Amino acid sequence: MRKAEQLVQGVLQGNRRSIAKTITLIENNEPEAPKIVSVLYQQTGKAHVIGVTGPTGSGKSTLIEKLIRELRRRGKTVGVVAVDPTSPFTGGAFLGDRVRMQEHSTDEGVFIRSMANRNATGGLAKATKDAVRVLDASGKDIVIVETVGAGQSEVEIVKVSHTVIVVLAPGLGDDIQAIKAGIMEIADIFVVNKADRQNADKSLSEIQAMLEMNTEKKGWKPSVLKTTALTGEGITELLARIEEHKEYLKKGALEASRKDQVETELVEAIKQKIAESMVEDLKRKGEWEKLKQKILAKETDPYSVADRLLRKLRRN
């Protein structure tokens, strides 16, 4: 446990090697990980977490690079967790988001970590949320999370961030795409990037038209704006909108969304702990393989087995 304590101390002092090692431990689900996370948990909640999602090639990484640059100019420290997909066939991954941000790699006020999603669904990795916590606890003012190139239903980003930016590019789809549920519903801010391209205004008005259909009067109205990440155009405005959203959250919405996040996380944690201990129990008693065989032979099914296990647990 010495090692864990040292790492925690290092993270709290902002030591880069400790931050990196801690994220690795969490990512690999090492035995020390839960202890470290629960200690660091107390030290989190100070950073503003910005989620950046959107389709492959819409310019998320380049936009983040420009955000980092502007935030640094304003004296803010920044952490980034950039998620790319793991191959479902080989388990390998090519993590390329960082290439766009390398200019900031030697800046002491910036910490960038690439993460493979290790086949988790929803656009993030299992360890992303805790990696954000590590960066938060290390004292970063802003933590930016980049999802994998997201199609329609990768909405996990909502659960880790305070402000969600959906980055789109002109020509990716018409107004039918804009009405679809999923990713189009989670944005606090829409960005039409690559605004120097044809049809940027058309994309912008399609999103605006979609938003006008929202009948709910209360709450935050998502804003829509154009950027050209390559040249940095629109970045100042984007940061102004982020700031506005942050102010809005402070007036009460933050509390509510934190409660939601805590609820989801608590349910997840309970599920995981109970499932793990039940499976371990069955394995220890040597019943695990037998159960699997029975299900394979269609003598029973996973749901009946789960029901039976739950009844047994309740009786104890």
Next chain:
Amino acid sequence: MSTERKIRVLIAKPGLDSHDRGAKIVARALRDAGMEIIYTGLRQTPEQIVETALQEDVDVIGLSILSGAHKVLFPKIMGLIKEKGIDDMLVFAGGIIPHEDIHDLKKIGIKEVFGPGTPTGVLVKFVQENTRK
């Protein structure tokens, strides 16, 4: 609880090379062998490379160079790796490196140097055999 370790590899391009075909082929081969590859992109300074390796907490650093500046850049990189205390990482190199330079590069801690035409299978095996995992 089971751990889910993966070999993490940084593929880095130090110096002023303007092309990275070889680096990408190596990255792809290691990816297909189930490893997680972080790529730096072109024209990196030794400081950028070493700092990236540290933040990404990789197990392996692969240096690709074609410019002929390896005798200047590699010692600088290896020095920084020591300085930052990450010299437990495995370092290998590839690209256009004259045979007579290899001995000196190995002396400063580069475990192996691969030339053009190396079958990717050899590389994969080298990385797998030289990492603890």
